[in-house]
Amino acid sequence: MDTGRIATWMDQAQPILVAFGLKVVGAIAVFVVGRWLISLVTKLVGAAMTRQQLDPTVQRYLVSFITVALNIILVVAILGYFGVETTSFAALVAGAGVAIGAAWSGLLGNFAAGIFLLVLRPYQVADYVMIGGIEGTVLELGLFGTTLTTPDNVKTLVGNGKIMGSDIKNYSANPYRRVELVAQLAGSADLHKAIALLKQEVSKVANINTTPPVDVEILEFNEFGPKLAVRPHCHTEHYWQVYFDTNKTIADTLGAAGFPVATRPVKVYPI
Template sequence: MDLLNLGQLVNSYLVPFGLKVGIAIVIWVVGGIAINTIVKIMRRVLTARALEPTLVNYATSAAHVALRVLLIMAILEICGIPTTSFAALIGAVGVAIGVAWSGLLSNFAAGIFLVMLRPFKVGDYINAAGQTGTVTQIGLFVTTMLTDNNVRVIIGNNKLFSDTITNYSANPVRRADLRCQIAYGVDPAQAIALLLARVRAIPNVLDNPAPGVAILEFNASGTMLAIRVNALTANFGQVYNDTNNAIAETCAAAGWPAPATYQVSVAPAAVPPAVPARS
């Protein structure tokens, strides 16, 4: 009887359970290989479409996690474990995580939009959230910038996305606008000719659009001249600094006096003598 009961127990419970475990292991291995293959193909397709690398990582990671969850639920169904309670548990955990990590999730969502809308990319020189520098990394939750004084700044994506973003690297050409104040007695036409000739000789200044010097205004110190030069974005810093130096050198070489503010004093009007009243 004992052997008979043992055989019935093995045939009724252990063998079916062993088969289910074996099938689950096979499905896990085969499903894992299939998931890895699908993710690799997805990465190749997205990369071939020249999408942002960060967006490719987001998409492939999300697809990998989602497929793994579906694989686990399929294995649980095969083993006879109901997945309804499991799905409800996942939903409850998701709600709890969403409430506790609302700030992080907002940064995550902003990071997705930054990658999809692409207001800037890694290597761009931008101004945003009160910081100016070169973008070195666009992460899931934060963006890293390197400022001009070699300081690494980490900004939450939500703050970065909700602020005004100025991308200095978006266009291939940038224009530098500078001013030169000349004093009274200096011929504006001569000053324009000298400055224009000197500015054209600066390396990396573009001929198209051509540099320009014009009168901006007349003020109490004399004449204000406006100097405009264009350069490739990569050469903008050098051209901007060299143009400032060129203005100073031209003024010194021409011997122009330093501008001074002149004030004209107006004498008060004379009061007419009072007319005596007639009697």
């Protein structure tokens, strides 16, 4: 090939390549600055909502929505900078949205469920709940899912659609909750003495509510003897501390009082 012709093509292509390179650099600069501005705007909006004492659940939801919307606007602006017809792009996005919506109906269902959760407010940030079969403290109600920290300190995301389709238990909604425990006695044990002792000693466990008082009643009779239901009440924040301390108190109280250990009765078979 003629070297002169190659040189001519290079001379013609150089301005185009330079212009394209400048546009790429400009697009990168716009993206970086845009992302920084989006971060700044969301922080300012969050701070403004905090000053207005807006509910944390609503704050996180609105901030998530604003972030997504601004990122879409940023992408469209960059495409427009490259000369892409944004109206055609919008039509393309709308068409793609229909196709994606049909394929990902579950995602849109989570989005719709998130709106209902925000309106109905069955729980809010910092509540201790059981949702979608998962138990934990609410960190965030997002556009598509709710983030929890479980009791074993695992960050878990539960889809909003799954939450709306199942039972919601909010343990923080009421001022106290009941702790369910049992005490197994031997058949020869003094039942009334055991009930009186347990009521007295369990009432001394830290963070137990005085109203309603500790409830100790006969739950059932089994092959070992009577089984007692021991039910103290406490705030959700102290549930596990009360649970474990009460179990220890049951064991210590019955052991110190010399109650016989419940053992399986020996079955005698005729010869």
